[in-house]
Amino acid sequence: MFGRKKKVLGLDIGSSQTKIVELSAGKSKKLLNFGISKVLPDAIVEGEIIDREAVLDSVRTLIETKGFSTKDVVLGIAGRDVIIKRITMDRMSEADTREQIKWEAEQYVPFDINEVSLDFDVVNPNFGDNQQEVILVAAKNELINNLTSLLKDLNLTPIIIDTTAFAVQHVYERNYEVVTDEIICLIHLGAGMTVINVIKGGSSLSARDVYYGVNAYISKLQKEVGFNYEDAANAAKGTVPPGVSQDSIQGVFESFVSDLGTHIERSLQFLSTVTGEEKVSRMYISGGGSLIPNLTDYLKRRFGIPIEALNPFKNIIYDPNIFVPMGADVAGPILAQAVGLALRGE
Numbered sequence: 274m275f276g277r278k279k280k281v282l283g284l285d286i287g288s289s290q291t292k293i294v295e296l297s298a299g300k301s302k303k304l305l306n307f308g309i310s311k312v313l314p315d316a317i318v319e320g321e322i323i324d325r326e327a328v329l330d331s332v333r334t335l336i337e338t339k340g341f342s343t344k345d346v347v348l349g350i351a352g353r354d355v356i357i358k359r360i361t362m363d364r365m366s367e368a369d370t371r372e373q374i375k376w377e378a379e380q381y382v383p384f385d386i387n388e389v390s391l392d393f394d395v396v397n398p399n400f401g402d403n404q405q406e407v408i409l410v411a412a413k414n415e416l417i418n419n420l421t422s423l424l425k426d427l428n429l430t431p432i433i434i435d436t437t438a439f440a441v442q443h444v445y446e447r448n449y450e451v452v453t454d455e456i457i458c459l460i461h462l463g464a465g466m467t468v469i470n471v472i473k474g475g476s477s478l479s480a481r482d483v484y485y486g487v488n489a490y491i492s493k494l495q496k497e498v499g500f501n502y503e504d505a506a507n508a509a510k511g512t513v514p515p516g517v518s519q520d521s522i523q524g525v526f527e528s529f530v531s532d533l534g535t536h537i538e539r540s541l542q543f544l545s546t547v548t549g550e551e552k553v554s555r556m557y558i559s560g561g562g563s564l565i566p567n568l569t570d571y572l573k574r575r576f577g578i579p580i581e582a583l584n585p586f587k588n589i590i591y592d593p594n595i596f597v598p599m600g601a602d603v604a605g606p607i608l609a610q611a612v613g614l615a616l617r618g619e
C-alpha cells in the first residue's frame with residue numbers, strides 16, 4: 274500500500290537463549306521492544322533443534338509476554354545445515370546466474386543439491402576477464418521446514434530467513450563507517466557456536482561457524498575447578514563463588530581464550546593464501562560471550578589490533594530505560610544478531 278512501511282521482528286533462536294527485537298518502520302530506526310528468554314540446555318545442538326517443545330516454549334514466552342506489534346518475522350540461521358561460500362563463476366546476467374547457480378553450488382555444497390534452498394548475491398560483477406564473484410548461501414530444506422513449522426505453531430509468519438553472519442554484518446554496516454579497503458573481522462561468540470565473518474568493503478570474504486563458545490568455558494570450569502553448572506556459568510560472567518580464589522579460574526580462562534584465539538586465527542589463515550599480503554585491521558565482537566571479563570583485552574594483545582564490542586544501537590534511537598535493569602552495554606552484544614535481522618524490515 275502507498276507509503277506504508279512494514280516492520281518485522283528479528284528472531285534469534287540461540288542454543289542458550291531466544292532473542293527478539295522490534296524496530297520501528299521507516300528509515301531512522303528506533304528500538305520499540307525486545308525480549309530475551311532462556312532455552313533449556315541441549316535443546317539446540319550445532320544449529321539443529323533437538324527438543325522442539327523447549328524451543329517452542331522459549332519463543333512462546335516472549336510472544337505472549339512482550340506484546341510485539343507484528344507477527345512478521347525475520348529468522349536467523351547458522352550451523353551445520355547452512356553453507357556460506359564466496360565463489361567465482363562466469364559473468365552473466367542476474368537472471369542467468371539464478372538459473373546457473375544450482376549447478377555451480379553442487380561443487381561447494383556437501384548435501385544433496387535437491388534438498389537445499391539456495392540464495393546468492395553478486396558481490397563483484399567484474400572479476401578477472403569474464404568472471405564474477407558471488408556469495409552463495411545454501412541451507413538444508415529440512416532445517417528451513419522445521420523452523421517454518423515451528424513459527425507456524427506460534428502463529429508467526431517467516432518473511433525472510435537470513436544467516437547469523439550476515440545479520441551481524443548488517444549491524445556493522447548500519448552502525449559503523451565502512452572503509453572500502455579495510456578488512457574487518459566480525460566475531461559473534463555465543464554459547465555453543467562462534468560465527469566468524471571476515472569482510473572487506475561491504476562484502477564477506479569468508480564466513481565460518483566454529484563449534485566453540487561459552488559452553489566450552491563453562492564445562493572447563495566445572496571439570497577443572499569442580500564447580501557445579503550454575504557456579505561455573507556465574508564464574509564465566511565474572512562472579513566467583515565465595516571462598517574460591519580468582520587464581521584457580523585464571524588458568525581455565527587462559528586456556529579457553531587461547532583456544533578461542535586459535536579458532537579465530539584459523540579463520541583468518543585464508544587471507545595469506547588467497548589475497549597475498551592483506552591483514553585484518555580491526556575486529557568487532559558480539560554475542561553473550563563477548564561479555565566475558567578480560568576476553569577482549571586478551572584478544573587485543575594476541576592479535577595486536579583494535580578490538581571492540583559491536584554496538585548494535587550506535588545508530589538506532591532508544592530510550593535508555595528500555596534496558597533497565599541489564600543496561601545497554603550488556604543487552605547490545607546479546608541482541609546484535611536479532612537487531613541485524615529486524616533491520617531487514619522497511
Ligand SMILES: Nc1ncnc2c1ncn2[C@@H]1O[C@H](COP(=O)(O)OP(=O)(O)OP(=O)(O)O)[C@@H](O)[C@H]1O
Binds near residue numbers: 287291487
Ligand atoms: N555478562 C556475561 N558475561 C559472560 N558471559 C555471558 C554474559 N551474559 C551471557 N553470557 C553467556 O553468553 C551465552 C549467551 O550468549 P548468546 O545469547 O549470544 O548465545 P546463544 O545465541 O544462545 O548461543 P549460540 O548462538 O551459540 O547458539 C551464554 O553461554 C551465557 O552464559
Ligand SMILES: [Mg+2]
Binds near residue numbers: 285464610
Ligand atoms: Mg547465538
